[in-house]
Amino acid sequence: MDYEPTDYKKLAIRQYPARDLRETAEGKYWRQFKEPVVVQQVGAVSHIDFSRQYPYHFAITSSTRVIVYDTHTRRVRRQFTRFKDKAYSGNFRIDGKAIVAGSEDGLVQVFDSASRTLLRQLKGPQRPTHVAQFSSDKVHVLSGSDDATVRWWDVTMGEQVCRLDGHSDYVRAAAASPVSADMWATGGYDHICKLWDVRSSECTMNLDHGSPIEDVAFFPSGSLIATAGGNSVCIWDMLSGGKLLRRLANHQKTVTCVCLSPMAGPASAAAPRMLTGSLDGHVKVFELDTFTVTHATKYTAPILSLGLSPDCGLLAVGMADGYLSIRKHSRPKEATGPGVTGRPAKRERYKPRLTAATYRYFLRGQNEKAAEGDFKVAARRRARLAPYDQFLRKFHYREALDAALDSRQPEVVASVLEELAARSGLNAALGGRDAEGLLPVLAHLDKYIREPRYARLLIGVAHRILDAYASAVGASREVDELLLQLRQHVHLELRLQADLRRIQGMMEPILAASLASGEPQLPEE
Known part of the structure; x- marks a missing residue:
């Protein structure tokens, strides 16, 4: 059955909060x-x-x-x-x-x-x-x-x-x-x-x-x-x-x-x-x-x-x-203030008069906005789908995941993985891969599995890959190196979490004593 693009709803990319305060306009x-x-x-x-x-x-x-x-x-x-x-x-x-x-x-x-x-x-x-x-x-x-x-x-x-x-x-x-x-x-x-x-x-x-x-x-x-x-x-x-x-x-x-x-x-x-x-x-x-x-x-x-x-x-x-x-600075502002002389004024560019002898004469008015009482005719435009959307529309789950990985956008990969999980298509997307097809998936896991925004989803994906390919360990040197790096990163993250829990345990009695004595708490940064 052939589906028109209008029958398929484009994948909504999940929006994550900014990682730090530097992402402000200032x-x-x-x-x-x-x-x-x-x-x-x-x-x-x-x-x-x-x-x-x-x-x-x-x-x-x-x-x-x-x-x-x-x-x-x-x-x-x-x-x-x-x-x-x-x-x-x-x-x-x-x-x-x-x-x-x-x-x-x-x-x-x-x-x-x-x-x-x-x-x-x-x-x-x-x-x-x-x-x-x-x-x-x-x-x-x-x-x-x-x-x-x-x-x-x-x-x-x-x-x-x-x-x-x-x-x-x-x-x-x-x-x-x-x-x-x-x-x-x-x-x-x-x-x-x-x-x-x-x-x-x-x-x-x-x-x-x-x-x-x-x-x-x-x-x-x-x-x-x-x-x-x-x-x-x-x-x-x-x-x-x-x-x-x-x-x-x-x-x-x-x-x-x-x-x-x-x-x-x-x-x-x-x-x-x-x-x-x-x-x-x-x-x-x-x-x-x-x-x-x-x-x-x-x-x-x-x-x-x-x-x-x-x-x-x-x-x-x-x-x-x-x-x-x-x-x-890439775009300096115009200088103002007492005693400040700005840039010299640029000469106004000559604009030729529009007549029927020029091509622009027949394009005039295309950028004008419609008035309040004008009737608007909506133009039918063919929906432009991203590569991963095209594969999802055709139920090609493995190709959809590969297209998301090629985009190198972690938000896109996370959204595609969630869509595949909702369709019960994770096994079809992850299974049956050779070493060359498995490398991009492992590289993505190795890079983003410690990110708090993607960790919960990627940990489940990592478990599925280990269960499916445990018997093939040792067949490819590149795959083994990425698995070893993944293991090291997970161990470092576990050690960091243990240290944070230890610090939290030491801080709780101090905060409790501060509340009991009525002293003001330190402001949060």
């Missing part, structure tokens, strides 16, 4: 950063800064030089080497035409980013200057040094405008407010983050982080500020007088850098994220509603610096062993 977005290009530097990469002008080149500070990299080729464009000793904090001006950097001898130097010409040398601090940043007005520079002073410079005159005293230890971090060119935050090893108004040369707010501060960053709104130091990151509310909103202790070692991405996330280009790097070798991504970790990446060495381009297209991470990791 994890997929951050995993779309490609394999890193790793570049060896002369010394540790202590600072990374991206230009806000397209194409968003970035500068790194390592040993006695500041190096500018091209974001497209990820190769060196220019090097600034006019430092007698170590260089620190190489930063772009907002227009990308100048670079400022501090140094071990206390000098603050300003360079032309295109010609590498030394424009200014600002002399004042007698100790190493670890902080040097341009103001958004392009003519002022803020510096912080190990003499516990913060200085405000006029680049056009090459003179110090004012000196901001208040820190009692090294000044190692600074950030400019995104909403005011006169408001700055500085952090030092005295555990204090100070908010300065350079117009009055006064400190307007003190924030006690509780440990030496390594980095400071303003949120895009300018109302919140993040301080990093010790193994924690603190979020402060400026509008509430410096109220501590959250202390994030998600790292095991000192947090060395923090930055706020202008945009990120899988769905919206307006969803910012906070990235932190630590000496424990992890870069962690936080969403800014509940400050939970949405993604984490492990690097091979302690992290000293990180930077994310304004369009989130490039992630650069500097490490203590002198390696620079550069990862490029």
